[in-house]
Amino acid sequence: MEKSKNKSNWPIIGNSHIFEFLAKSLAKNNVSGSYIFTGPANLGKTTAAHFFAQSLVCEASDGPKRPCGKCSACLQAVRNIHSDIYLIKKEPDKKNISVDQIRDFIRNLSMSSFLNSYKIGIIKGAENLSEGAVNALLKTLEEPKIKVVIILTVTDFEALPKTIISRSQILRFRAVASDIIHDELIKNHKASRSQAKNFSRLSAGRPALALKFMEDKEYYENYKTYVKSFAGLLDSNLNDRFSAIEDILGAEARGQEAVKAAAGIIDIWQNLTRDLMLMELNLADLIQHEAFIKELEALKNKVNLPTGQAGLKAILNLINVLKQSREYLAANVNPKLALENVAVSF
Numbered sequence: 001m002e003k004s005k006n007k008s009n010w011p012i013i014g015n016s017h018i019f020e021f022l023a024k025s026l027a028k029n030n031v032s033g034s035y036i037f038t039g040p041a042n043l044g045k046t047t048a049a050h051f052f053a054q055s056l057v058c059e060a061s062d063g064p065k066r067p068c069g070k071c072s073a074c075l076q077a078v079r080n081i082h083s084d085i086y087l088i089k090k091e092p093d094k095k096n097i098s099v100d101q102i103r104d105f106i107r108n109l110s111m112s113s114f115l116n117s118y119k120i121g122i123i124k125g126a127e128n129l130s131e132g133a134v135n136a137l138l139k140t141l142e143e144p145k146i147k148v149v150i151i152l153t154v155t156d157f158e159a160l161p162k163t164i165i166s167r168s169q170i171l172r173f174r175a176v177a178s179d180i181i182h183d184e185l186i187k188n189h190k191a192s193r194s195q196a197k198n199f200s201r202l203s204a205g206r207p208a209l210a211l212k213f214m215e216d217k218e219y220y221e222n223y224k225t226y227v228k229s230f231a232g233l234l235d236s237n238l239n240d241r242f243s244a245i246e247d248i249l250g251a252e253a254r255g256q257e258a259v260k261a262a263a264g265i266i267d268i269w270q271n272l273t274r275d276l277m278l279m280e281l282n283l284a285d286l287i288q289h290e291a292f293i294k295e296l297e298a299l300k301n302k303v304n305l306p307t308g309q310a311g312l313k314a315i316l317n318l319i320n321v322l323k324q325s326r327e328y329l330a331a332n333v334n335p336k337l338a339l340e341n342v343a344v345s346f
């Protein structure tokens with residue numbers, strides 16, 4: 001957890017050590033050909049990549065003042081229409097980032113810039129690159145071109161091949177202390193005191209998630225539904241549990257979409273179970289879901305072993321069941337079955 005505060009026009013909460021590093025390389029004209037922005041989801045890695053790209057194309061002459069936010073390059077970058085900035089990511093219905101996507105990406109980066117500025121390619125979620133895509137990308141990284149910058153964002157850079165890691169500048173994003181998120185939400189994002197308190201805790205150190213909770217009402221409503229569904233799962237009869245799973249997963253969710261949805265739901269349930277454990281250990285002041293304390297208390301009364309035993313052993317059993325469901329998902333078990341595994345275990 002970092003303690004430093006935002007002083008610049010850096011658009012994300014926390015992780016200012018990364019801003020300082022990038023600003024320095026820009027000022028010294030010492031920009032690398034490729035970067036890996038690594039760290040847990042929702043720390044603002046993609047926003048940071050866009051901000052750095054904007055700094056590179058900005059027309060202001062003075063390094064430290066870039067991005068100026070006023071020149072035409074900045075205005076285009078902010079609207080995601082700058083012709084020298086490309087972003088690729090895995091399409092929602094696809095298994096990975098394909099070799100064709102990477103070839104297009106490389107072709108675009110190799111064309112000379114219209115304004116003779118930098119050309120920047122951002123690969124969001126580089127852990128999703130297919131094997132062929134990695135090989136195609138490697139060739140480009142082995143022969144870096146002047147004024148071409150590639151930024152890979154990844155939640156776990158160990159998942160990338162060593163050949164890519166060794167050719168890139170690695171920047172690590174860290175979780176942000178919840179009091180920093182709390183204060184920033186009030187100061188710069190018009191949060192009320194209760195919003196700041198709930199969302200800074202709920203986001204567990206991930207500022208982009210705190211903002212998503214605040215700004216995306218539908219996202220927060222869905223989150224609430226998943227929290228409540230967990231309690232519902234433990235209380236109704238088996239048939240009701242199965243139809244509850246159908247409801248939360250969405251009847252239309254198929255393929256990779258359904259896998260992603262199920263993984264997200266199990267994630268929330270795992271975090272709720274972690275909170276149950278903290279309550280059991282009398283560490284309730286550390287829980288993430290303080291905003292859902294009523295639901296947690298109800299949940300705590302329902303978590304029993306098949307023998308009826310409650311308490312620590314029952315919670316540990318739940319942790320194991322959820323872990324098993326995650327493993328099923330990773331092993332390509334049907335997402336509905338992975339969730340049903342939780343339903344049948346009580």
Ligand SMILES: [Zn+2]
Nearest residue numbers: 058068071074
């Ligand atoms: Zn500018």
